[in-house]
Amino acid sequence: MKLKATIILILFLVVNILSGLQAQTVTFEKSAPHLSQFKDSDSKIVWGYLNVPETWGSEDGKTIKIAVTVLKKTSNEKSSKAIVFIQGGPGASGISNVWTWMNHPLRENNDIVVFDVRGTGFCKPRLSENLGKKFLEILARNQSEEDDEKQKTNAAMLCRQDLVNRGINIDSYNSFSIANDLHALKTALKYKEWNVYGVSYGTYIAQVYASTYPKDIQSLVLDSAVNDISTYYVDxxxxxxxxxxxxxxxxxxxxxxxxxxxxxxxxxxxxxxxxxxxxxxxxxxxxxxxxxxxxxxxxxxxxxxxxxxxxxxxxxxxxxxxxxxxxxxxxxxxxxxxxxxxxxxxxxxxxxxxxxxxxxxxxxxxxxxxxxxxxxxxxxxxxxxxxxxxxxxxxxxxxxxxxVKHYDLSNLSAAKFPVLVFSGEFDPITPQANGKKTAEKFKNAYNINAKTYGHVPSFTAIGREVAQKFINNPQQKPDLDAFKKAKEIKLVTGVIINKGVSKAGSSIGQFNLIFLFPLIIALIIMLVFILTYFIKIIKKRYPAIQDKVMRICLITTSIIGLALFVNLIMAIIEVSKQNFFILAFGLPENFNYIFSMVFLFLGCLILTLAYFVFTVKKTRERGIAFSVIFSNILLATYLFYWGII
Structure with missing residues (x-):
């Protein structure tokens, strides 16, 4: 009788332990868009928060909010297929990268679930918004490695103390807790199972999740995988x-x-x-x-x-x-x-x-x-x-x-779901050897070596195509040689160094109307003057020689200025399509003519201004002439500000 009672008691305790996690209250609430760019409501996008316990298994009643965005599939297919994306870092925001998924081919037939790992991005609470900024200030200083290390440690410890003072349980922010969050999120969003897509450190979180809740997973994509956490820093x-x-x-x-x-x-x-x-x-x-x-x-x-x-x-x-x-x-x-x-x-x-x-x-x-x-x-x-x-x-x-957590992932070898692993040829943190070893953990895994690419190659054009085919049909063997058609690495040569190109490209690309408005008006004045007064000169409307010379000088300077600006913009656009990062240094040597145009423009502007000063009393329509000269000077000022000159 005692044995029977003991068995019943043990079973009762086991049931309570196993059900403890899910006994805690978990709810999903819709919210306004997390990103300000999405002010207008869109029925194809769901924004919200998943309310979960800060400490799974605890009965303290303390909850946190996980920020979630669901991009509904673009097709009319009725199936409830979904992909959940796990960002890396650890600590990077998933929702801030939602743009990557807006027009991703996988969205056609799958809901895309993007979330911020607990404590990051738009989650409540957010653990630390400015520690990275402090680290940049430390790196910027002229000091020794030892001083950098000491100050970095001090800044981190101040952050830790702040978390403790705010009542945050720092032991509850780990891959296992995130795995529980994901399991709860799947249930709250009413998906029976879903495809899990992890990148960088998110691949380790994905493996912990797959090991803990294997029935949640239809297929697993691991891009730039962490193979062995015990060598992640060692190697x-x-x-x-x-x-x-x-x-x-x-x-x-x-x-x-x-x-x-x-x-x-x-x-x-x-x-x-x-x-x-x-x-x-x-x-x-x-x-x-x-x-x-x-x-x-x-x-x-x-x-x-x-x-x-x-x-x-x-x-x-x-x-x-x-x-x-x-x-x-x-x-x-x-x-x-x-x-x-x-x-x-x-x-x-x-x-x-x-x-x-x-x-x-x-x-x-x-x-x-x-x-x-x-x-x-x-x-x-x-x-x-x-x-x-x-x-x-x-x-x-x-x-x-x-x-300190030690997760046993050995049971991944028994996983029935198919796995696709990507690894980049030049990846300096999770190299191709990681990809091979990670794939070997599973009995049904494929390893894709992404030739010529670095970290997270699945978001390239080739990678997206491979990932789409795999998730849409995970039982079919993917093209393991897909990246052999990637363009070879082409090292950049013959760059004309000019620090202003990057600043100009950034300034124009951001299109701050308040900042660019004077320049736009100046360019319009120059263009209108060219069109109007070129015709007048041809029709010989200016009998006085100084008026004709003045107009010719203004037209010539304005044409060169406009041509310079247009060619600069076209060069920036062309180079950004080829390799955006070249602009950080300057322009390829085949755009050398642009810098020649800069000096020609400045020379004409100086001569025109000098001629205007010496003939100002005899010049007709001095106000118009001055406005055109001022417009050219304004263009030159922008070029100086950017650093092109």
């Missing part, structure tokens, strides 16, 4: 240098590249040695760094090159970038700081909650140093990542050992 340096070596080899094995960028690998290490002794200070926009300056040291340079390997077009400008540092061309390198600012836009409160919860504690710092020491000229790896060991050591100082 950081060797992964980076293996990818960078591919760029060195391309340059060395092509006589044209090698002629323009001789001994690129040697120059790379020379830059590191030079910047260790003589940091390079450049001017930047104060909206990025409050001081208006950014000092590149060796560590900043290494991070800049590492980040360039993420993107194919940036890979193609790496030789230019290295040589700009080598020649200490600060006027163009100031444009690079915006790349740092983009890197640091994610929520670093979440980043450290997750990383210090499950990643860094499972990586051996001595192994990290051992791997980094293999590259002598690198001087100890990349401190931007190495410093995370120090941050997490301080972060976890007062935590119980039980707070």
């Amino acid at each position: 950081n340096t060797s992964n980076y240098m293996t990818s960078l070596q591919k760029v060195f080899d391309i340059c060395k094995n092509d006589k044209n590249y090698n002629k323009e960028y001789p001994n690129l690998e040697k120059v790379y290490y020379e830059v590191i040695a030079d910047l260790e002794k003589n940091p390079l200070t450049v001017k930047v926009d104060k909206s990025l760094v409050s001081t208006g300056t950014f000092t590149y040291n060796a560590e900043d340079f290494k991070v800049a090159i590492q980040q360039a390997l993420y993107n194919k077009q940036l890979v193609e400008v790496i030789p230019v970038l290295i040589y700009q540092f080598h020649e200490r061309k600060g006027e163009s390198l100031g444009n690079l700081v915006s790349a740092f600012s983009n890197l640091l836009e994610m929520d670093y409160g979440v980043y450290y909650c997750v990383s210090c919860n499950e990643a860094l504690p499972n990586n051996d710092f001595s192994l990290y140093k051992s791997e980094a020491s293999k590259f002598r000229g690198l001087s100890g790896g990349i401190s931007f990542y190495k410093s995370d060991f120090k941050v997490c050591e301080a972060w976890n100082k007062k935590r119980n050992e039980s707070a």
Whole structure:
């Protein structure tokens, strides 16, 4: 009788434990659009919040809000197929990248569910909005690696204390909690199962989710996969240098590249040695760094090159970038700081909650140093990542050992759902070896090697096509050689360095009407004057020689000015289609004529202004002449402001 009672008691406890997570209240509520660009209601887009417990399994009643956006399928198909997208970081916003999915071919027959991982983006609470900004200010200073590391740790610890003061349970922000959020979200949105699409660190979250709730998943896409969390940081340096070596080899094995960028690998290490002794200070926009300056040291340079390997077009400008540092061309390198600012836009409160919860504690710092020491000229790896060991050591100082998570993913081998893995050839953080090893975890997985691409290659034209075919028909074998048709890496050569091209392109692209309105009016005045007075000159309406000369000078200057502006815009558009990042340095040499036009325009403007001053008393319609001269001066002012001149 006692045995029977004991068995009943054990069963009761087991049932309560297993049902504990779902016993907590979970609701989904619709809301106004999270993004201001979506002011008008759209029946094809659902915005809302998933209310979930902050700590799954706890009975404290404390809940948080997960920001969610559902892009309904564009077709009229009645099936309830869906794809949930898990962003990386950890700490990057998924909803901020909703534009990627607006016209994605997968949306035709699938609802696209995009969400912000707990604590990020539009979630409530958001853990930290400005820690990344503080990190950029630290990187901008002219100081040692040790000072950078100390200040970064202090800033992170202040953030941690702020989270504790706000009553946030930092132990509840991890991949397992996110897996529970996803399971609850699927149920709340009334999907029986869905396709899971993870990128970068989101692939690790996706694997934890797939291991915990395998019945939720119809198919799994892992792009730039984290294979083994215990080597994610340990292999950081060797992964980076293996990818960078591919760029060195391309340059060395092509006589044209090698002629323009001789001994690129040697120059790379020379830059590191030079910047260790003589940091390079450049001017930047104060909206990025409050001081208006950014000092590149060796560590900043290494991070800049590492980040360039993420993107194919940036890979193609790496030789230019290295040589700009080598020649200490600060006027163009100031444009690079915006790349740092983009890197640091994610929520670093979440980043450290997750990383210090499950990643860094499972990586051996001595192994990290051992791997980094293999590259002598690198001087100890990349401190931007190495410093995370120090941050997490301080972060976890007062935590119980039980707070550190160790997830067993061995049961993924029993998963029945099909898996597609993407890995980029130049990816410096999750290389192709990761993709192969990740695919080997599953019994029904395919690994796609994305030739010529970097991080997250599934969002390229080829990648989208492969992903679409796989998700729409996961039982059919995908084209494993799809990326063989990708265009070869074409390193950028013959760039005319001009810091103003990027600023002009950005200014015109943003089309701030208040800022550009004077320029638009000036260009209209110049055009109207050309059309009106060219006809009058032909009809000989100006018998006085000084009036005729004045009009001819004004027409000539205005034509050159308008031609210069139009050609500059067309060059920026053409180059941006070819490789947007070239604009950060200038324009290819085939656009050299534009810079010749700049000097011709300025020369004509100076001569016209001088002639006007000397003949002003004898000139008819002086007001019109002056307005045209002023319009040309205004165009020249914009060119000066942008830095074209």
